[in-house]
Amino acid sequence: MSTLTSTTHRLIKEDQTTGIAIHDWEVRSHKTSILSSKEIDAASADLGIPIPEMIFGNNFLSIEHKSGFKLEFKALPALAMVDQSSKSSDLIKVSYAREWFDKRSMANQEHITDVIKPYDWTYTTKYGGTVLGSQFEETTNDSIDIEQLKKPDPILFYDENILFEDELADNGAAILTTKMRVMPSCFLILLRFFLRVDDVLFRIHDTRIYHRFGTNSVIRECSTxxxxxxxxxxxxxxxxxxxxxxxxxxxxxxxxLPEQESRVEVARLE
Structure with missing residues (x-):
C-alpha cells in the first residue's frame, strides 16, 4: 500500500519495501533476512567462492526514471567483481591468512562443484551498481553539486541498507552498504565498501550517485x-x-585516508 503525502511526492511502503516517487523517479529499498542455506549454496556455486558470513542477497536499492534508466545495487553482482586471479588470495597477509582461507574453502567445498579457486578473501569490490538504460560515460565537465547538498533542504526520504558483511574470521571487517537521501531539489546515494584488516590496512571504495531534479544528467563519482x-x-x-x-x-x-584513484561519470536521461 502506498501513502500519498503531498502533490509533489509519494512515499512508498509495501511489505519489506520502502521508497519514494518524486518527479519522474521511483526509488525503492527492499530489506529482508540473510540468505537461506539453500540460497547460500546456490550463490557460492554460481560465484565460485565462499560468500560473506552475513549476506543479504535479496536486499536491494533501486532508482528508476520514466525514460527507462535504472540503477540497482545488490550484493551478488558486487561479489561477482571480487578478484579471483591466481594470486588474489595472497595480496593481503595476516598472521594466519592461509589457515583461514583453507578453513573457509573446506567449509564450502561440498556445495561448489568446480575446483575451489583462490580469491580475494577481503571481498574488495569496486562495484558501482547495475545499470539499465542509458550508460555512464567518463566526463571532465560534470561534477556533484556540493554547494547544493550543503543547503538545509528537508529530507523527504532517507534509507540505509546492508548488502553484505564479514568479520574476516576476527581479523577485521568487510561491509558493503547503501545510504540514500532524497530532498525536494535532488537525491544522493552513497554505496560504500569499507575494509578493515586489523594491524594491516584500511580501504574504502565509495560510489556516489547524484541527480538534481529538472536536469537530464545523473552523476556517478567513484573513489578509492x-x-x-x-x-x-x-x-x-x-x-x-x-x-x-x-x-x-x-x-x-x-x-x-588518502585518495588513491577517482573518476566521474555521467549518464544522460532521454
Missing part, C-alpha cells in the same frame, strides 16, 4: 582510498587516548 592500519591509528586525536572506537567509524576513517 587506502592507508596502513598503523598510519590511520596514529591519526586518532591524542585527546581520545587509546580509544580505538574511531577505527570502527567508516566516516571518520574515510576522512583520514
Amino acid at each position: 582510498k587506502e592507508s596502513s592500519y598503523r598510519d590511520t591509528r596514529a591519526r586518532i586525536p591524542r585527546s581520545s587516548g587509546e580509544d580505538l572506537s574511531l577505527l570502527l567509524n567508516s566516516n571518520w576513517v574515510s576522512s583520514q
